[in-house]
Amino acid sequence: MEMPKPSPQVLSRKSEIIARLSRVLHESAIIEDPVETRAYECDALTAYKCPPMLAVLPSNTKEVSDVLRICHEEGVPVVPRGAGTSLAGGALPTADCVILGVARMNEVLEVDYDNRFIKVQTGRTNLSVTGAVEEEDFFYAPDPSSQLACAIAGNIAMNSGGAHCLKYGVTTNNLLGVTMVMMDGSVVEIGGAHLDAPGLDLLGVICGSEGQLGVVTEATLRILRKPEGARPVLMGFDDNEVAGQCVSDIIKSGILPVAIEFMDTLCIKACENFAKAGYPDCHALLIVEVEGSEAEIDHQLSKIVEIAMRHNPVELRESQSAEESAKIWLGRKSAFGAMGQMNDYMCLDGTIPVSSLPEVLRRIGEMSEEFGLPVGNVFHAGDGNMHPLILFDANKPGDLEKCEAFGAEILKLCVDVGGCLTGEHGVGIEKRDLMSHQYAPADLEAQMAVKDVFDPQWLLNPAKVFPLDVSEARRIAAE
Amino acid sequence: MKQMRPETEAELAELVAGLKEPVRIAGGGTRGVTGPDTELNVSGLSGITLYEPGALTLVAKAGTPLAEIEAALDAEGQQLAFEPMDHRALLGTSGDPTIGGVVAANVSGPRRIQAGACRDFLLGVRFVDGRGQVVKNGGRVMKNVTGYDLVKLMAGSWGTLGVLTEVSLKVLPKPEAVATLVWEDRGWTATSKLFCDALCSPFEVNGAARLPECGGKPSRTVLRIEGFEQSVKYRVGKLLELFAEMKPDQVVTDPVENAGIWREVRDIEPFADKPGNVWKTSVKPTDMVRVASDNNPNRVVGWGGGLIWTLAPEGEDLRAALCDVQGHSTLVRAAPEEMQTLGRFQPENAALLALTQGIRARFDPRSVFNPGLMG
Structure with a gap:
């Protein structure tokens, strides 16, 4: 993976930069020891590593503002970092950058049940946002699989989704307002407890901008009252196409499940070995979950079962208890871990129109043969967000490269059938060089024009999202 | 009044590239947009290009009449869940509302509190920018974080960043x-x-x-x-x-x-045939009580208190009266002079204004699209 060459000017001023930062930050908030900066050399995309020049851990908006102002004056690139769980390399450093970690900013600032929002510092983890409102039976809806560890800052940067977004939407649909520090250190407030923007929807474009427009330090998030209950049904089919048709029929019937998850043979087996969830031995497994009172759940599940029966399932099991529900979900939620036990893997995130599912699965199977690497498929079927997991051996020379090439072909296929490169993980560096496959030059130009406005010097996370040759002129002009 | 009415996206792009004067963008012309005499009418770009009920997605050209879209959805037992308002009775306009107009104005109805706004259902856009270039963003799938979300930026930009040519939307089942x-x-x-x-x-x-x-x-x-x-x-x-x-x-x-x-x-029907200015105020829901404490009985409230429509006497500046309440007010209906003096949209603070103007200057560098409409 190509990254821009570090700037010798920046590196030569390292000690002056540290001196300036230590006037605005506590000593413990500046990490310069090469042994310690290695903790920041990568995120969850561990295939690419590079220790930063420095890492800083500010405690509040004022400190973030001071750090950015100094970096702006010094011309230092800044890579913002939430909890470092990005699967796309969104927080991958360059050797001349300052990593700005928000981990120390994890306070709850305000909870307002009557108006159904919570205001938090963005270093707070996703799950602990729900944790802060759970005693009143409220929750924060977006639920990425990494929710125990991932930070709201990263959720906003990547517009994270989760298994339940078919009903509740992704981060952007649950974000009401932000406090954001611009690269020059100025602080802007956008949105709040009210809905919709008076002018352009800046909040909408900030969410998902991968830390390239500003550093969001505080966020106002929509919270919802928990449903009375939820229950999954598990169904197995002997054919991917039939399972796909079943998903489509459920959606067309007027039921809106909160989640429809799909797993193929390899994943089913891996998860079963790992979690002992009692998954059947079949080609395609669906987990469909609905919410409501007991009676409402019964009613919806009976409709779903009726539809499923028309497709001759090999297995059909309604959860009978909370334990059984947990077990059904445990299998799915441990899919990545289970696959990781088998081998190294690369997790993709392309999204396709639901109707293209059988075709795409068939093509992936064929490509798997061609590349000689196995693939497991697990994904959010209701919204077409696929997560093909390509297994490879990192210690075997050439395997990673082969895996990357295979991954790129899968993502191009997603685009070609009318989908996109990434549904919820973000572009980062992982999909950066494929952007030109999805977008024409004018499309990328329009996106980069937005960055020009927010960060004219291109100092914030500059080597991500846009192919390096496409952004080169801007990055050089800014130097 | 001069009118240009392209029939294809390519024709529209060519027209924009050659524009010598600013234009007012119109679909059905029902949302009360004022501006230059020359109208760029998008209603020629019409038709549903794709509808997959099983994938809950619909793609249509921007000038497609809303009624045509609603009829197609209805036939499959589906709907636009954000319940777009019809402005015709309130504003005394006529014509057929188009889907492009709904998106450009981010028009959402009562269900917004639970289901979301128009912008939350917008999956993708194609538009022609101020230089006449065709730009696409987003797509037709429900989850998409590939690059910046210009889709949200276009929703509610009232044509000031570009002329929408095609939109894709998430649709939902109609309740039983x-x-x-x-x-x-x-x-x-x-x-x-x-x-x-x-x-x-x-x-x-x-x-x-x-x-x-x-x-x-x-x-x-x-x-x-x-x-x-x-x-x-x-x-x-x-x-x-x-x-x-x-x-x-x-x-x-x-x-x-x-x-x-x-x-x-x-549709705020209670104000439809009553004289006076109409304001739309967005606040924290419980602030409704404070907003309503001026004893004006002419209020329609939605969104659990978060959206307050006020019928106010001409000349009254509701925005000034609410200056200490967090939120914003839009003047939806007023005589042209008052629209000018009071301003349609709430002015933004200097920092946000700089960002907004910067974006607009890059998307429409010659200020040919609806100049002055959003300030």
């Missing part, structure tokens, strides 16, 4: 049944309490509104439940338990009567 709980003659504090209690319950209330006294009817505070018949019955029962101390005066289950109530709310 509906019921509305009605309370008559309740004050603002009681109404606010009803809203909070209902929206903090797990029963998925998706409409929470208040209509003023109008046409011989008393003021009404209304809560809506939608879903499967059995579910609606159950949830209404639970709400009646919840409000045992403050029983509703009526529970409306007739679909036609329900449609009537929520059309009144959605």
